Amino acid sequence: MPRFAEFFAGIGLVREAIEPLGWECVFANDIAPAKAEMYRARFGSEHLHVGDIHELVVSDIPHGIDLLTASFPCIDLSLAGNRNGLAGRHSGTIWPFLDLAGELCRRGDAPSALLLENVTGLLSSDAGRDLRAICERMGSLGYRIDILKLDAKWFAPQSRPRLFVVALKSDLGDGTTLASSAVSAIRPRNVRQFEHANGDLPFIDLRLPEPPRSSPLPLAAVLDEVPEEHDTWWPNERVHSLVQAMAPRHRERVEALQTGERDGVTTMFRRVRAGRTVGEVRSDRLAGCLRTPYGGSSVQFLVDCRSGAARIRPLNGREYARLQGAGDFPITVSDRQAWLGFGDAVCVPAVRWLVRHAFGFFYSSERPTADVQPRLCEKSGPYAAVA
Numbered sequence: 001m002p003r004f005a006e007f008f009a010g011i012g013l014v015r016e017a018i019e020p021l022g023w024e025c026v027f028a029n030d031i032a033p034a035k036a037e038m039y040r041a042r043f044g045s046e047h048l049h050v051g052d053i054h055e056l057v058v059s060d061i062p063h064g065i066d067l068l069t070a071s072f073p074c075i076d077l078s079l080a081g082n083r084n085g086l087a088g089r090h091s092g093t094i095w096p097f098l099d100l101a102g103e104l105c106r107r108g109d110a111p112s113a114l115l116l117e118n119v120t121g122l123l124s125s126d127a128g129r130d131l132r133a134i135c136e137r138m139g140s141l142g143y144r145i146d147i148l149k150l151d152a153k154w155f156a157p158q159s160r161p162r163l164f165v166v167a168l169k170s171d172l173g174d175g176t177t178l179a180s181s182a183v184s185a186i187r188p189r190n191v192r193q194f195e196h197a198n199g200d201l202p203f204i205d206l207r208l209p210e211p212p213r214s215s216p217l218p219l220a221a222v223l224d225e226v227p228e229e230h231d232t233w234w235p236n237e238r239v240h241s242l243v244q245a246m247a248p249r250h251r252e253r254v255e256a257l258q259t260g261e262r263d264g265v266t267t268m269f270r271r272v273r274a275g276r277t278v279g280e281v282r283s284d285r286l287a288g289c290l291r292t293p294y295g296g297s298s299v300q301f302l303v304d305c306r307s308g309a310a311r312i313r314p315l316n317g318r319e320y321a322r323l324q325g326a327g328d329f330p331i332t333v334s335d336r337q338a339w340l341g342f343g344d345a346v347c348v349p350a351v352r353w354l355v356r357h358a359f360g361f362f363y364s365s366e367r368p369t370a371d372v373q374p375r376l377c378e379k380s381g382p383y384a385a386v387a
């Protein structure tokens with residue numbers, strides 16, 4: 001059974017994604033007690049180490065790990081954040097993670113693969129220098145790298161584009177280095193441009209199938225039937241004044257829902273525009289990208305017009321879980337804590353799809369060796385020399 005360690009584990013949705021594929025979690029780390037509470041409710045506490053990654057030392061990490069995962073904090077990389085990049089206190093936690101990976105390599109215990117996940121802003125952070133620095137470090141440890149974009153909306157009714165960086169030990173391949181410049185959904189133009197601009201780095205293309213291109217479920221399918229008298233529904237007057245204050249294009253979307261368009265439901269964020277709080281609704285059958293509830297604008301609301309009149313309430317924790325493809329995850333905490341946990345988490349079926357296809361060779365009866373070809377495409381480029 002391949003073994004993995006989950007860093008920045010949060011509530012454990014990477015584990016949720018890949019354990020059913022036969023991966024065994026042997027170590028998990030996160031600093032946040034509120035996340036750990038949710039993690040333990042699902043997975044128990046055996047492998048979870050709650051604390052700052054800066055405090056971990058290599059002897060804390062079990063031997064013989066195949067894969068390290070790191071969905072590290074996005075606060076310094078996202079457009080909604082402060083764009084401090086990897087110099088920032090939060091997203092800069094990638095460095096102690098890569099330091100630990102380096103220590104494992106030095107103790108002769110190199111993981112076969114590393115998997116990073118973050119917002120797509122990582123591609124452009126500090127004009128590409130941040131991602132380059134990560135790839136340089138991985139290359140210096142003997143990994144070859146694939147950069148991919150996956151959007152949760154291909155797997156669940158939530159728009160959530162994310163960048164994945166997959167690093168494979170160089171001896172897990174044939175060393176071929178023909179770079180592909182083919183643009184696709186998972187390797188869009190800006191990924192290819194980044195690779196091209198950094199052609200001295202050891203990029204590879206994993207051989208991956210086309211991902212699904214739309215969610216198997218519409219937004220309406222993940223909603224709970226919440227009784228009309230439930231106190232999370234806004235009073236009618238509040239709904240009315242918010243809809244009246246919307247920009248015309250958003251108000252028209254609500255009016256269209258009232259006539260039965262798009263299943264009669266959509267989601268809304270509140271935003272401050274020109275000093276006023278206004279509601280902005282989506283025009284498709286998806287929820288917007290879930291976020292953590294820091295600041296008033298981050299909670300996502302349901303606008304439900306199925307009865308012909310608009311009603312508004314926050315999405316609940318269970319709906320957040322379903323939008324991350326984790327509908328069965330036990331929720332023993334308040335909605336606010338669940339928003340925090342799921343809003344920050346990975347989309348389960350997206351990660352499962354990637355790990356199933358990218359690391360399929362781990363499931364063969366033999367462990368990969370230099371003679372066993374992982375499923376890599378040839379790429380051109382000057383990186384044959386990476387050890």
Ligand SMILES: C[S@@+](CC[C@H](N)C(=O)[O-])C[C@H]1O[C@@H](n2cnc3c(N)ncnc32)[C@H](O)[C@@H]1O
Nearest residue numbers: 008009010011012013031032052053071345346
């Ligand atoms: C994007 S979230 C990861 C979510 C997780 N993959 C999940 O599915 O729930 C980033 C995580 O990094 C954790 N974190 C932030 N700073 C940390 C630090 N210094 N040490 C360890 N974990 C940290 C946060 O608590 C948060 O849970």
